[in-house]
Amino acid sequence: MDNLFVVIMTFGEKLREFCINRWGSLKEAAKELGIHQPNLSDYINDNSEPRSSFIAKLLNAGCDINWLLHDDLAKGLAINESGSEYITNEVAYLNNQIEKMQNEIKFLRGVLSAIKIQVETADKESEINVPIKHLPK
Secondary structure (H helix, E strand, O other), rough: OOOEEEOOOOEEEEEHHHHHHOOOOOHHHHHHHHHHHHHHHHHOOOOOOOEEEEEEHHHHOOOOOHHHHOHEEEEOOEEEOOOOEEOOOOOHHHHHHHHHHHHHHHHHHHHHHHHHHHHOOOOOOOOOOHHHHHHOO
């Protein structure tokens, strides 16, 4: 089993990632956000904290502010020893649980269908393993 390391990004690292993904460069990001590039660099290097008006501009530009401002492990990026990356967040976990439940439901529906067929085709002297009163209607 691979050892996992959780990588927590700082505000500045997340800001850099958002700006590059959204605008392609920090210069263009500064222009679009209406700030001087040295100020954006200060935020990205975690040298200063932005005002709420700047955060509002990021929100209007499509930034997930919860992701940007919170440093929680649930949204961390996990990297195994071989270097491959994958998301270890609550959404991925819940999607996996939902998929397992859907598969269990399909299986149980199949079992119920088989029992229903057995009951319908059985004659009165046949042995039925499940009491009829417990079958769904």
